Amino acid sequence: MLDKTFKPAEIEPRIRAEWERADAFKAGRAERSEAQPYCIVIPPPNVTGSLHMGHALNNTLQDVLCRFERMRGKDVLWQVGTDHAGIATQMVVERQMMERQEPGRREIGREKFVEKVWEWKEESGSTILNQLKRLGASCDWSRERFTMDEGLSKAVLKVFVSLYNEGLIYKDKRLVNWDPKFQTAISDLEVVQVDARGAFEWQDGDAEKPFDGEALSKALTKNPSGQMYHFRYPLADGHTYQHPTAFDDDGKPTAFETRDYIVVATTRPETMLGDTGVAVHPDDARYAPLLKAGAKVRLPIVDREIPIVGDEHSDPEKGTGAVKITPAHDFNDFEVGKRHGLEQINVLDDRARINEVAPAEYRGLDRFEARKRIVADFAAQGLLEKIEPTSHTVPHGDRSGVVIEPWLTDQWYVNAEVLAKPAIAMIESGKANFVPKNWEKTYFEWMRNIQPWCISRQLWWGHQIPAWYAPDGKVFVAEDEAHAQNLADAHFGAPTPLKRDEDVLDTWFSSALWPFSTLGWPDDTTELKRYYPTNVLVTGFDIIFFWVARMMMMGMHFMEEVPFRDIYIHALVRDEKGQKMSKSKGNVMDPLVLIDTYGADALRFTLTAMAAQGRDIKLAANRVEGYRNFATKLWNAARFAEMNECVRRRDFDPTTIKEPVNRWIAGETERAVREVTEALEAYRFNEAAGAAYEFVWGVFCDWYLELIKPILAGDDERAVAETRATVAWTLDQILKLLHPFMPYITEELWAHAVEHGERRESVLALSRWPTFSGLIDAEVDEEIGWVVRLISEIRSLRTEMNVPAGAKLPLVLPGASAELVARAKRHEETISRLARLDGISFPDAAPKGAAVIVAGDTTAALPLGGVIDTAAELKRLEREIEKAESDLGKMDAKLSNPQFVAKAKEEAIEEARERKAELEDAIQRLQAAIRRLEQVG
């Protein structure tokens, strides 16, 4: 016998063991060799990761699909694995070494350090996979892969070498996003823009407020960004010009002053050490004389002469219209510098400290320290005009959180523009589809403006770049050192010593190969043939660029086929106020805690039920509790079945059922199966879950199980046997329907039923998804619908008339047709039980002093034992009439509108007519009830 409540913590590990025993999630099962393949590759979680809400949602949805398709008989491969996550992992291990007060990575050297990371990976790398198991994920665990395992590394080398040989990977010296904390380059995507706004204000010439270096320093320590500094750059060789200071209404200058300097505005004073020019807009009248004269500027502090150039990059509307140009430390300036042949002077080292190029007193200073000093020095020289607060965005490293420096270095790049073309075409042609579709716009926007992808990282943990350098710097790219050596020797015609490139590849480089590298590529494996392209990718919108787009590019280039047919993009899980969950806000909900509290099934069901397309999920714990209760409800329905000996019969055939109520539930089952199936096929997870929920709780538990109680308690043996079998059958269908969402409880109940019934052929996870047709019977639906409605109306009336819950009332169906009498008698026991009646009678006329119900075409009367509160009943009836008349008014208005009758759809008109007739009939009968009541009163 089942316990009174279900205890997820007890059941879950046991069920997991059962799945394992049955090898339930194994792809390529012999008996399914002829079956259609179905494949999803998991978005590989970072080995450093632990399960958060986003993972829980992402993997629940994948699992729902996999379990659904597996039950539909397909040969399902849910390919699992983890990502080596370069920076993240290196960071974790380094931090751990620091905590243990072990020597740092630079001290122990690369080889030892990488060894340590591997050790760490062996120890802790499976944490997140075990957490996925707890969630119930039905991955083929026997095929776990890792982005740095042997096979995948081979794929990475092959791809790098191929792309290099095709000229699609190249080395280039340009500005990169440099992370001074990790001392590595990062890609554009790993940079987050953070808004900054300062508060410091100062103006030269304000006698009341002299420059206060202390105060500025304090403000900048708090927030180094958000200030605009106006510097006076003296003109070289004592040059002067007339600078306009006032304008008339037409914008013509009306007053001038003679200046021997030009004012530039900047948010980054310290970079002035590397300035090699000043730019003004070529059409800016204010500076035209300077351009014309070819005037130069003598850069303060460094005392360098630099040109003033005309470039459209300068916006006359912004600041002073003149900008300093630092080609080595700003992306825009880099371009300006290239256009005008300006020198690139790098003034920062790899930790963003001022380097040896700068005057001695600044060397070694941190960039923000240097900023304060430079400003103070300008002020001291009378070259600081003003400081004002400004709003601007500052680039930060997404992992390190520090301000990123544009820095001039040699890095490896992928020519993404070429690779993007076929990847764009595949979405355009519908060979692959975003669900919901609107994400393709985001995808196109980015892909059509794609920039070179910087793939080298100055880290130790990752795929080391397969490039070797000869002493003269000539590079040789090959899959291993021997091949590189051959290339070099052939090139130089003599044995040549080679040194391997120190850098590793961006983590996303290997992730981009995931859909085919995990299936065995570059080898021509059976898996690759069978499961590529995969069916669907399930992921969040935040990695469309990082991952989806790049898989698309690599898949098209190397497999000449899309990596997946559908791309289901799900929402972000937020807290109940709609805020992103973050540790600093303290609003993080831990899926593992929710699993401990409510069970994995409840969490899964919640996430699925809330996964409506195109909307974020604002998750509230009480939602999970509600669905935990749903699981309990199911559990108790099964318990009811068990107590009533509703055991499965192998020969049960739902098409041969006799009892109306049983035929009805069979039809409802068919309907529910259809709804859930169609919703899942269309990735409408919330609708699928909603349909299953409503069927199980609202139809099966609330009505069917209640309706059959009199039959089970009765002595019609044939009916009892049929009903028991129907309950067992329906419950089986329910377990199947719910299994993709709630795998644990359903598997448990599936197994439990065996204790009394026929043996199962397989675990539920491998059972067959139901498909029915022909079980829906309109007549039976109508009949049971009538019963349900009558019971509801009686219950409603009882409450309204304050009839004590325990009191039994007689029900009168006056002037009932023979058909109605037969129907009422057929269900008399059920109706009596559920509506708490004391029998049904069928006189010709309605009794006096009874409350009256009008349900559809049935009029029913409840004599309230002479104690009826006439006034209350009159009021109630009048309210009913009022409501019916209001509805009738709407119908009349519709139907009397010639436009409606002429133009509306036939069904809409027919519906309105039926409704009108129904309402008129109901009003008549309600009025009759009032007349009778008044006779009594």
Added chain:
RNA sequence: GGGCACUUAGCUCAGCGGUAGAGCACUACCUUGACAUGGUAGGGGUCAGAGGUUCGAUCCCUCUAGUGCCCA
């Protein structure tokens, strides 16, 4: 500045050209032989605002206000 969403019950959210829905919360009654993690009944909404299209708009279109996200 460019783009994409969103605004529906007290809260969290579905829905959708033809009578407004769920969960939670709330009110009243009920320990009825599956379930109090429950049952029954109920209260609660000019579907952000203004226009337009339509026989008919919460739904489609435009604008306005507010909110969120992405990109520069």
